[in-house]
Amino acid sequence: MTAPAPLLTIFGATGDLAKRMLLPSLFGLQRDGLLPPGLRILGTARSGLDDAGFRAMVAEAVASQVPAAERDQTALEALLDRIGYQPAALDHAEGLAELAAAVAARRDGDVVYHLSTAPHWYAPVCEALGAHGLAGAGTRVLLEKPIGHDLPSAIAINDAVARVFAEDQVFRVDHYLGKEGVQNLIALRFGNALFEPLWNARHIAQVQVTVAETVGVEGRGEYYDGSGAMRDMLQNHLLQLLCLVAMEPPSQFEPTALRNEKMKVLRSLRPIGRAEVEADSVAGQYVAGAIGGRAVPGYLEELGHASDTETFVALRARVDNWRWKGVPFYLRTGKRLPRRSTEIYIEFRDVPHSIFDHGQARLQPNALVIQLQPEERIALRLMTKTPGLDRAGLQMSQVALDLDMQEEFAAHRRRPAYERLYLDAIEGNGTLFVRRDETEAAWAWVDAIREGWHQAGMQPRTYPAGTWGPGRAVTLAERHGHAWRE
Structure with missing residues (x-):
């Protein structure tokens, strides 16, 4: 690990992401x-x-985003003492030159550049840093997702960045990888002997990954309309979660080993193209409805003009390798859904024969539920006997062995993702960041689906706000004998 960098430069430091997440994390x-x-x-x-x-x-x-109980005036003053500012328009050569001079004047060792800007600025900013002698050894650059809007644009951005920064200097941010719950998924899989013998197609019937939001576009309408649920969420967050569930054990917990195993999963994803999109994918767009008893407008009303951008997407993905052959991975994300939730649901296969049929006992499959937000918890759902005399036969109920992470670790502060990611970037640890080939492999898979939609003439199906997407999403799973966990 390299020495901690003594200078962090944040581009886009007055933007929404900086105010909500970056500055409070610092x-x-x-x-x-x-x-x-x-x-x-x-x-x-x-x-x-x-x-x-x-x-x-x-x-x-800090005052608006940090809970009152966690604020500390002495700490705030110490943070402010570290902070300076240099205005610069990224499309203005003179301003960039002044910024370069400000960085050079403060530099005393390694530098971390965080490009919290629109992706189309990544190439010109990196080129400017290189032209002013501010790249090279001892520098690192953080790039926020999305890296482009499709595979060609991602390649163009990555090529431009690579002309200035070596791959091991580039830290592509997917903030989900910094979440405590995602870290716990890695610990759960590879720190316990209980699960590994069962973590395969012989014992697992299906996997579901859900990232559900109750909010609409929230003032990001024009950005979101050019992106949609597939590009904004599925291409990065959901595919990263899929990789962590499906990957083989890495040789060690370090950047190259972890990323290599994720890449194997991405390469094993069966393509969903023109012949498969109608059976294996659903796109939706919310219309007016109600969430939590409050009426909310439809997407087109919020946007203010016609659009065929999807605000919901559900897929049936398959990982064609030895471990997962035949196991469906259902991926689902959308806006204006009934509740905010990010969770991974792993359903195990039924017992081969039930000895309780005479008692009308209905056995439910065992399941592991890993909830990442709004609260972190792990529940293992098991069958147990229902209390009673059972004169008509043994009765069974499903119960959960439930680990509430907030309760179990109440004395430990729950850290926002960017605290971990900033600390890792400052220290030069790239384990929780995304490598170039991961980004491009994910785009290639997603682009094939979008091209399949275009060729098939598929348009988003409407769904009322406050529901779990179009009805077709339900049948996506039911056709194969499965049901979404809701």
């Missing part, structure tokens, strides 16, 4: 004494602020 690290003692933080954006103005914005972001 405060959390500062409060807990985890930032390197000499670390300086330089923010840059188009906004014409000075140091004092940016520090006031940082203080406001």
Whole structure:
């Protein structure tokens, strides 16, 4: 691991992501004494602020995003003492030159550049850093998803970045990989002897990965309309979760070994093209409905114009390798669904023969439920006898062995994903970041599905806000004897 970088430069430092996640995460690290003692933080954006103005914005972001019980004025002042600001329009050569001078003046060792900007700025910003002698050895660059909007654009961005930064200097962010629950999935799989003998097609009947949101586009309408659920969520978050569930045990918990195993899964995904899209995929778009007893408008009403962008997508994916042959992986994500939830549901196969049929006992398959948000918990669903005399035969019920992570680790603070990701990037640890070939393999698979939609003339099916997507999504699983967990 390289020495901690003494300078973090955040591009887009006045944007929504910075205010909601990045700056509060830096405060959390500062409060807990985890930032390197000499670390300086330089923010840059188009906004014409000075140091004092940016520090006031940082203080406001901390006040609005950090719970009152976790705020600490001394820690905030210590964080603000680290912070400076240099305005720069990314399309203005003179401004970029001034920014380069500000970085050079503060540089005293390694530098981390976090490009919290629109992806089309990645190439010109990296080129500018290279042209001003601010790349090369001792530098790292964080790129926010999405890396492009399809495979050709992803390749173009990656090529442009690679002309300035070597692959081991590029840290592609998928913030889901920094979530505590995702880390716990890795620990659950590879830290326990109980599951590995059962983690295969002989014992598992189906896997479901759901990322459900209750919100609509929330002021991001124009961005989202050019992206949709497939590009915004499935291409990155859901496929990364699928990889962590399906991958083989890496030789060790380090960047190359972990990424190599994820790549094997992506290469094993069976293509879904023109011949398969109608049977194995569903796209949807929400219309007006109600969530939590509150009426909400439809997507087109929020957007303000006609659109065929999908706000929901469900897929039946298959991993064609020795471990998973024949096991369906159902992937589902959407906006304006009934509840906010990110979870992985692993259903085991039925017992080969029930000895309780005479008692009207209906056996349910065992299942492992790994919930990542809104709360982290792990539940193992098992069959047990229902209390009673059972004169008409043994009665059975399904119960859960339930581990509530919040309750079990109440004394431990639940850290936002960016605290872990920032600390890893500053220290040069790329384990939880995405490698170039992963990004491009995911885009290739997703692009084939979108092209299949186009060739088949498939349009998003409507679904009322507050429901679990179009009715066709239900039959996507039911046709194969399965049902979505709701």
